[in-house]
Amino acid sequence: MIAMALSLSPKMIIADEPTTALDATVQAQILDLLIRLQEESDTALIMITHDLGVIADIADDVLVMYAGRAAETASKHDAFYQPHHPYTMGLLESIPHSSAAADRLKPITGQPPSLITLPSGCAFHPRCAYVMDRCLTDEPKLEPVGAAGQHSSACWLPANSAGLDERAAGLRRNAVAEGRTHVAAKVAEDIAQSPEGEGSVVV
Amino acid sequence: MSGPPPSAADASAGAMPADPDAGAEVLLQVDSVVKYFPIKSGGMMSRHIGDVKAVDGVSLTLRQGQTLGVVGETGCGKSTLARCIAGLVPITSGKVIFEGKDITNLSRRAMQPFRREIQMIFQDPYGSLNPRLRVGSIIGEPFTIHKTATGNERKRAVQDLMQRVGLNPEHYNRFPAEFSGGQRQRIGVARALALRPKLIICDEPVSALDVSIQAQILNLLADLQDDFGLTYLFIAHDLEVVRHVSNEVMVMYLGRAAEFGPKNDVYDRSHHPYTRALLSAAPAADPESAAARQRIVLTGEVPSPVNPPSGCRFHPRCPRAQDICGQEIPPLEAKAGDPHDHLTACHFPVPAGEELAGATRAEVRRAR
Numbered sequence: 001m002i003a004m005a006l007s008l009s010p011k012m013i014i015a016d017e018p019t020t021a022l023d024a025t026v027q028a029q030i031l032d033l034l035i036r037l038q039e040e041s042d043t044a045l046i047m048i049t050h051d052l053g054v055i056a057d058i059a060d061d062v063l064v065m066y067a068g069r070a071a072e073t074a075s076k077h078d079a080f081y082q083p084h085h086p087y088t089m090g091l092l093e094s095i096p097h098s099s100a101a102a103d104r105l106k107p108i109t110g111q112p113p114s115l116i117t118l119p120s121g122c123a124f125h126p127r128c129a130y131v132m133d134r135c136l137t138d139e140p141k142l143e144p145v146g147a148a149g150q151h152s153s154a155c156w157l158p159a160n161s162a163g164l165d166e167r168a169a170g171l172r173r174n175a176v177a178e179g180r181t182h183v184a185a186k187v188a189e190d191i192a193q194s195p196e197g198e199g200s201v202v203v
Numbered sequence: 204m205s206g207p208p209p210s211a212a213d214a215s216a217g218a219m220p221a222d223p224d225a226g227a228e229v230l231l232q233v234d235s236v237v238k239y240f241p242i243k244s245g246g247m248m249s250r251h252i253g254d255v256k257a258v259d260g261v262s263l264t265l266r267q268g269q270t271l272g273v274v275g276e277t278g279c280g281k282s283t284l285a286r287c288i289a290g291l292v293p294i295t296s297g298k299v300i301f302e303g304k305d306i307t308n309l310s311r312r313a314m315q316p317f318r319r320e321i322q323m324i325f326q327d328p329y330g331s332l333n334p335r336l337r338v339g340s341i342i343g344e345p346f347t348i349h350k351t352a353t354g355n356e357r358k359r360a361v362q363d364l365m366q367r368v369g370l371n372p373e374h375y376n377r378f379p380a381e382f383s384g385g386q387r388q389r390i391g392v393a394r395a396l397a398l399r400p401k402l403i404i405c406d407e408p409v410s411a412l413d414v415s416i417q418a419q420i421l422n423l424l425a426d427l428q429d430d431f432g433l434t435y436l437f438i439a440h441d442l443e444v445v446r447h448v449s450n451e452v453m454v455m456y457l458g459r460a461a462e463f464g465p466k467n468d469v470y471d472r473s474h475h476p477y478t479r480a481l482l483s484a485a486p487a488a489d490p491e492s493a494a495a496r497q498r499i500v501l502t503g504e505v506p507s508p509v510n511p512p513s514g515c516r517f518h519p520r521c522p523r524a525q526d527i528c529g530q531e532i533p534p535l536e537a538k539a540g541d542p543h544d545h546l547t548a549c550h551f552p553v554p555a556g557e558e559l560a561g562a563t564r565a566e567v568r569r570a571r
Contacts, residue, residue, distance in 0.1 A: 020410070023276045023440035024484040025501055032500075032567065050413040053486030056493040057564070076490050094418035095488050096447035104425070105447070107418030111383045 002033060012044040013037075019054060031058055052095060056080060061150075064088045067113050067123035070142055074151040084145045084153035084162035086128050092164075109191050122156070130172055131187050132156055132179030227266040229303075230434050231288065231402055235260045236297035238280075238287050242509065256508045257283040259458035260297070262535075265402075270428070270435040272449030272466065274442060274481065276505055280458040281438045285404045288436065289321050290314050301402070319349055322395040326407035328387035332379040338365075338390055339375040345397040364393040368423060385416035392423065396431070404436045409444060421448060442485045446470055451544075454478045457516040458508055460535055464545030472545070474538055474552030477517045479559050497561030515550065522559060523551045 005013055015034065019027040035058055038045050047059060055062055055076065062079035064072040064087065072085040083089045090108035110127040113119055119126050125135040134156050142152045145159040153162070156179070161171035180188065239254035258280040265271050273281050286292045288299055290306065298307045306317050325331040332341055343361045346352040352360050362372035368389040379387055388408065395403050405424070409417040421444065427433055439445050445452060445466075452469040454462040454477065462475040473479055480499040487493055503520045506512055512519050518528035527550050535548040540555070553559060 023274075024442060024481050024486075025276060026505075028484040028486075028498060028500075035564075051486070052414060052488035053493070056488050056490045057486040080488075080490050091414055092488070094414040096418075096421070096443045103447075105418035105422055107422060108415035111385055111416070 002030070002037075006037060009041060010043060012046065014046045014048070016048045017050070018047070020049065020051065027054070034058070052080075052091065064091070067118055068115055069123065070152075070154060071124065072151075072153045072155075073142065074153075078146065078151045078162070081164070082146060082151070082162045083164065084151070084157065084159075085124075085155045086130050086157070087124050088153075089164065090127075122154070125187065127191065129188070129191065130157060130176050131184050131191070132176055133181055133184045134179065136184060136187065227268055229264055230267045230301070231263075231265040231436070232298075232300040233261060233263045233265075233284075233288060234298040234300065235262050236284065236287055236299065237295045238283050238292065239295045253509055256458050256511055258287060259511070261453075261455070261458070261460050262297075263453060263460070263463065265434060265436060267401075267434055268428070268432050269450045270437050270448050272445035272452040273436065273438045273455060274440060274445050274452065275455035275461075276481075277440070278457075278505065278508065279455045280508070281455055282406050284455070285323065285406050285436065285438055289323050289404055290317065291323075315349075319345075319398040320400050321402045321404065322398070322400040324388075324391050324395050324403060324405045324408045326410050328384050328391055328411060329379075331391055332387060334379055337376050337378060338370075338382075341379070341390060342393045342397060345394065349398060351398065360397070361393075364396055367427075368393045368396070369419075383416075384412055385419060388412060388416075388420050389423070392420070392427070396427065399431065400433070402434045402436065404438070406438045407440070408437075410439065410441065417444070424448070442470075442482060454481065457506065457511050459516055460546075460548060461517065462545075462547050462549075463535065465542070468542065468545040472541075472555045474541075474547040474555070475517075475549045476521050476523050476553055476559060479553055483559075483561055494565065495563060497558070497563060498567075499559050499561045500567070515548070523553070525551065 019030050022030065031054065034045060037043060047054065049055065059076045062074055062076055063070055064079065064085065066087050072079065072083065072088045079088060080092065083092060087108070093106045094108060096105055108127050113123055113126070121137045122135045122140050125131045128135065140154045140156050142154045143159065145151050145153045145162050151162070157172055158175050161168050161175065236258055237260055238258040239256050241251050242253040242255060243249040244252050261284055263271065273284065275281050283292070287294050290309065293308050298305055300306070301317060301321065306314065339358065339361050342364055343357050346357045346360060358375070362375060365372045365375070370386060370389050370393065379390065382390065409420050412420060424435070425448070428435065435448070437445065437448050449466045451464060452466045453460050454469065454475065456477050462469055462473055462478045469478060470482065473482065480501050483497060483499045487496065499522070501520045506516070506519065512529065514529040514531050515521070515533050518524040521528065531550070533548045533550045535546045537543050537545060538547050538552050
């Protein structure tokens with residue numbers, strides 16, 4: 001398959017989940033091959049995957065998509081260590097870590113929405129722990145967060161609240177305290193009450 | 204459960220005696236199971252010209268309420284082993300003992316009561332559900348087949364199950380296509396639970412799901428294990444997932460067990476060079492540790508199970524291989540200094556604390 005993709009020496013290769021069904025050693029070989037080809041012929045590579053380990057291994061930049069839109073775009077470092085969008089954070093928290101002592105994983109609540117009837121406002125709001133009033137009505141645009149301008153996020157949380165540390169978490173809590181009245185509070189309550197069942201109903 | 208489990212007979216074939224110290228009772232014992240798929244020549248007079256040696260003498264013991272993880276490369280025989288245990292394919296030789304009863308190659312009728320006790324959850328939540336059946340029928344089918352509930356009783360039982368696995372019971376009349384991948388896997392879980400089995404064989408149950416939904420399903424499986432005292436045989440290629448769910452782990456290579464033991468022994472103190480290579484190749488979802496990772500690069504391809512290497516099947520790719528490895532099959536045994544339940548099949552096990560030579564991605568690049 002890879003040979004076929006390369007037969008015309010392309011400038012760009014789109015690899016759609018190339019290693020998803022493979023185990024670790026074979027996956028590593030395929031990634032080695034893709035990277036070698038990339039270096040030898042200066043090919044650009046778009047790697048589509050749900051394996052965050054693959055991204056951590058070989059990506060330069062990361063685009064996180066949700067319900068057909070870009071949720072966050074960042075350098076690999078920022079995506080993993082300074083995430084801004086709650087969906088990105090949720091993905092990172094969902095992964096089992098050998099270091100984590102807790103025996104329960106922290107999934108994102110609910111199910112991905114139907115693309116026929118997207119939720120109003122931010123499509124992620126029915127699953128978002130930081131849901132605010134405006135998330136229900138206004139769709140956030142991809143805006144720069146952080147200083148370098150290399151990092152953008154489509155989320156109404158303040159731009160300076162990117163990150164996993166306590167300072168960032170505090171900024172997010174403050175924003176939610178200000179931006180949430182009873183309407184959004186009801187959504188947040190629903191999310192909290194159905195932590196792992198059907199959040200949004202897929203029609 | 205009646206009587207002690209039969210003792211494993213043939214130690215030379217890598218049979219594993221039941222652990223005398225174990226608190227929980229042995230639910231499943233697999234004894235030197237072999238599964239060959241014959242290869243026939245084409246044409247009218249088809250001759251038997253060889254075998255795919257999918258599983259070649261695997262033994263294991265699984266206790267009530269425990270989870271045994273099985274990891275290994277694609278084509279190493281993990282799924283075939285699962286199907287042998289579930290009685291979905293006849294076994295070439297060896298024994299499967301469930302609750303002290305030999306269930307090896309039983310007739311359909313004799314197997315029927317055991318089918319209720321041993322259920323499977325499959326990898327593909329799209330392909331494993333009949334698209335033309337409503338969800339209620341899919342989950343309720345086991346009740347019909349085993350004639351345990353009918354009519355309204357069946358509907359109520361199905362809706363209880365749907366509730367239990369986090370599906371909306373009002374969606375009883377929907378078709379599988381109306382559900383997302385994660386919800387479909389919940390349907391598969393509900394169907395497997397319907398007859399209150401004792402053993403559930405999970406064959407890559409979360410491989411097709413994205414990480415957030417994967418976490419939901421893993422939590423659900425953990426809750427169900429606590430509530431119903433389920434025992435899992437959990438097959439997956441994601442090493443972090445297997446570590447998360449398992450009590451014990453078996454590493455398979457080309458139809459045989461390479462290493463077996465409590466998960467922390469296998470993950471942190473492994474002796475088999477293949478286990479080391481597999482663990483070193485798994486990418487961590489963290490860029491800094493990914494960059495620092497010392498990966499043991501294996502040379503060569505996985506050999507064909509039709510004509511596997513002699514002796515230790517890993518020897519052509521093994522960095523520690525010597526002459527004996529190509530001649531003698533290493534027994535699966537506890538190595539010096541290991542607990543009796545940590546078993547390794549290797550002539551030259553890697554001592555604890557010693558690292559095999561590896562290279563980071565940057566070093567691999569510089570070497571070119």
